[in-house]
Amino acid sequence: MSKITYREELNQAMAEEMTRDESIFLMGEEVAEYNGAYKVSQGLLDKFGPKRVIDTPITELGFAGLGVGAAMTGLRPVIEFMTWNFAMLALDQIVNAAAKMKYMSGGQYSVPMVFRGAGGSAARVGAQHSQSLENWMANVPGLKVVMPSNPADAKGLLKASIRDNDTVIFIENEINYGDVGEVPDDEYIIPLGKADVKRAGSDVSIVAHSRMTGFALAAAKELAKEGIEAEVIDPRTIRPLDENTIITSVVKTNCAVVVEEGWRFAGIGAEISARIMERAFDDLDSPVIRVTGKDVPMPYAANLESLALPSVRDIVEAARTACGRA
Amino acid sequence: MMCLGIIRGLSFIYFAGGNMSAKQKQDAGITHDGMFFAQEQLHEMHDKMLFIRRFEEKAGQMYGLKKIGGFCHLCNGQEAVCVGMQHAAEATDYMMTSYRDHGHVLARGSDPTAVMAELLGRAGGVVKGKGGSMHMFDADKNFAGGNGIVGEQVPIGLGFGFSSWYKEDGRVTICVMGDGGINQGAVYESFNMAALWKLPIVFMVENNQYAMGTSLDRASAETQLFKRGISFKIPGMKIDGMDVLEFDKKMSEAIEHARSGKGPILVEAMTYRYRGHSMSDPATYRTREEVDEWRTGRDPIARLQAQMIEAGLATEESFKQKDRDIKKEIAAIAKAAEAQPEPDAAELWTDIYTDPIEGAYPYPGRVG
Numbered sequence: 001m002s003k004i005t006y007r008e009e010l011n012q013a014m015a016e017e018m019t020r021d022e023s024i025f026l027m028g029e030e031v032a033e034y035n036g037a038y039k040v041s042q043g044l045l046d047k048f049g050p051k052r053v054i055d056t057p058i059t060e061l062g063f064a065g066l067g068v069g070a071a072m073t074g075l076r077p078v079i080e081f082m083t084w085n086f087a088m089l090a091l092d093q094i095v096n097a098a099a100k101m102k103y104m105s106g107g108q109y110s111v112p113m114v115f116r117g118a119g120g121s122a123a124r125v126g127a128q129h130s131q132s133l134e135n136w137m138a139n140v141p142g143l144k145v146v147m148p149s150n151p152a153d154a155k156g157l158l159k160a161s162i163r164d165n166d167t168v169i170f171i172e173n174e175i176n177y178g179d180v181g182e183v184p185d186d187e188y189i190i191p192l193g194k195a196d197v198k199r200a201g202s203d204v205s206i207v208a209h210s211r212m213t214g215f216a217l218a219a220a221k222e223l224a225k226e227g228i229e230a231e232v233i234d235p236r237t238i239r240p241l242d243e244n245t246i247i248t249s250v251v252k253t254n255c256a257v258v259v260e261e262g263w264r265f266a267g268i269g270a271e272i273s274a275r276i277m278e279r280a281f282d283d284l285d286s287p288v289i290r291v292t293g294k295d296v297p298m299p300y301a302a303n304l305e306s307l308a309l310p311s312v313r314d315i316v317e318a319a320r321t322a323c324g325r326a
Numbered sequence: 327m328m329c330l331g332i333i334r335g336l337s338f339i340y341f342a343g344g345n346m347s348a349k350q351k352q353d354a355g356i357t358h359d360g361m362f363f364a365q366e367q368l369h370e371m372h373d374k375m376l377f378i379r380r381f382e383e384k385a386g387q388m389y390g391l392k393k394i395g396g397f398c399h400l401c402n403g404q405e406a407v408c409v410g411m412q413h414a415a416e417a418t419d420y421m422m423t424s425y426r427d428h429g430h431v432l433a434r435g436s437d438p439t440a441v442m443a444e445l446l447g448r449a450g451g452v453v454k455g456k457g458g459s460m461h462m463f464d465a466d467k468n469f470a471g472g473n474g475i476v477g478e479q480v481p482i483g484l485g486f487g488f489s490s491w492y493k494e495d496g497r498v499t500i501c502v503m504g505d506g507g508i509n510q511g512a513v514y515e516s517f518n519m520a521a522l523w524k525l526p527i528v529f530m531v532e533n534n535q536y537a538m539g540t541s542l543d544r545a546s547a548e549t550q551l552f553k554r555g556i557s558f559k560i561p562g563m564k565i566d567g568m569d570v571l572e573f574d575k576k577m578s579e580a581i582e583h584a585r586s587g588k589g590p591i592l593v594e595a596m597t598y599r600y601r602g603h604s605m606s607d608p609a610t611y612r613t614r615e616e617v618d619e620w621r622t623g624r625d626p627i628a629r630l631q632a633q634m635i636e637a638g639l640a641t642e643e644s645f646k647q648k649d650r651d652i653k654k655e656i657a658a659i660a661k662a663a664e665a666q667p668e669p670d671a672a673e674l675w676t677d678i679y680t681d682p683i684e685g686a687y688p689y690p691g692r693v694g
Contacts (some may be wrong), residue, residue, distance in 0.1 A: 141678050193687070
């Protein structure tokens with residue numbers, strides 16, 4: 001095991017995959033000569049040259065579509081959005097082209113590619129640069145949505161995403177880039193569509209993804225001091241969702257808290273809550289509780305920003321309520 | 327003499343130039359602006375254009391009978407662009423277009439029964455009944471749609487061109503848009519990158535004068551659309567899209583430009599659609615005189631027929647016979663397509679993922 005950062009794990013994943021397969025190229029704003037706005041692509045230009053690591057103009061819709069077309073010819077593009085906020089400019093290519101191409105073409109054209117970049121709430125950057133949009137992407141059949149919560153998962157999931165033959169929306173977390181974690185030294189792949197039980201427990205199930213997984217684990221530590229053993233599940237792949245792992249946990253604990261950074265309305269928590277209701281209604285002792293970002297644009301002021309986001313304390317309180325220990 | 331022209335699996339026999347010597351037969355053809363078209367090529371181009379015309383008329387008829395649903399955009403009047411372009415391109419070259427795609431997919435060589443079956447939503451459709459009029463795809467023919475969002479195919483075409491640059495495979499991508507589509511921002515993002523990286527792409531705008539019901543001068547500050555690439559250093563060519571020989575010749579030059587590594591080129595094809603934008607469009611935004619002027623004065627099929635008759639390669643009677651044969655063939659195609667079953671219900675859930683994940687998709691719980 002080695003200790004390295006989330007950012008470096010992503011970098012290694014791309015480097016290893018690009019070494020293995022020449023049809024993979026990385027394209028995006030500042031990915032090459034600048035070494036990546038968040039340094040995720042550090043050194044890749046030197047290693048693979050300007051044909052495979054390509055700086056683009058600031059033109060998200062255009063280079064997203066370039067990736068779709070290139071993937072339709074059998075290349076395996078990794079298209080970086082500097083942040084997912086900018087991907088909204090490219091939504092037509094992601095939703096109308098990448099996601100639907102296989103279906104519309106009666107199976108003739110696949111779009112094996114990865115759209116990746118920083119998502120989720122950043123720090124003090126205001127409303128347009130700080131938000132979670134995974135529920136938008138996860139709503140679309142044809143896309144897969146992957147969100148790693150720690151360095152080891154980041155590497156294994158990105159490698160799996162690059163090898164996957166469908167379009168993968170890979171949402172990293174800007175605040176997690178510097179996180180250090182233990183990772184295996186040997187090559188490993190984490191299959192898509194498999195949730196991970198990050199902490200076993202019998203009293204309450206907490207489902208949380210991306211940065212919120214860390215918050216949920218911190219909450220579980222607090223809860224343990226009160227004798228509440230929380231089971232923390234990280235879906236890792238948001239779509240398709242590993243519903244079975246979540247249901248199995250709820251059947252055991254009989255209550256659940258679902259946590260997400262994003263907005264409450266039609267969020268990932270709403271989907272997971274509905275699935276629990278559909279399949280584990282009779283096993284529930286209490287209603288599923290959602291802990292979400294507040295239903296407001298992200299403010300700049302430090303105090304307001306922290307009020308807008310879920311906190312460890314919010315999760316602890318929700319878990320106590322869910323298992324009747326409030 | 328007797329020639330055998332083959333259109334998608336069906337044969338037609340026609341007679342032309344019966345009193346020619348053997349040498350004359352060999353040389354028979356038309357030279358247009360220095361480019362020689364042998365009579366076999368001329369007949370093939372004519373027959374394809376006429377086939378597309380009659381196919382579209384049949385589609386319009388089937389739509390009127392409510393056998394074709396949703397949107398249906400016909401290309402009557404624009405046949406020379408479809409056919410001239412395919413004649414100029416290699417079969418290995420990529421192409422993609424907008425939703426006005428029937429003529430292009432037929433010119434590309436797709437099975438017309440499969441195209442008609444697609445319009446009818448049948449299992450044997452070119453995309454298994456999952457796409458309909460706007461989403462014709464034929465990967466074997468390097469035809470990448472059939473794209474329904476105006477201008478969407480242009481960044482996709484950029485990607486195909488990028489792929490050829492990356493793989494150095496010598497292919498050219500012909501990326502077709504309309505005079506409406508060329509106003510989309512995505513087009514200029516694509517122009518910029520294509521020129522920046524010298525990608526082998528022919529961007530072709532089919533200027534049929536109207537974006538749905540909005541005439542070109544009401545939508546475009548610069549109506550000379552071939553100039554739209556100037557600020558990206560993309561050279562432009564304006565071609566008469568109602569003259570298949572002229573179109574073939576100029577398009578060949580454009581394709582050669584792209585193939586030779588000089589980067590993209592923008593071609594403006596001057597053309598006209600005889601029908602409305604879609605089946606629900608009575609086209610009240612233009613005058614009958616205007617439509618007649620194009621239909622009777624500049625029709626691409628009538629023009630080629632006149633040229634071929636003058637060159638002694640066909641007669642009015644031979645063309646009439648050909649028309650009867652094509653109509654008969656299309657009636658048989660429509661009948662065969664209609665006789666096909668609808669897609670199997672299980673097709674609803676196929677072709678969504680190449681690697682579906684068992685236990686996660688489709689939903690393991692209640693199916694929704």
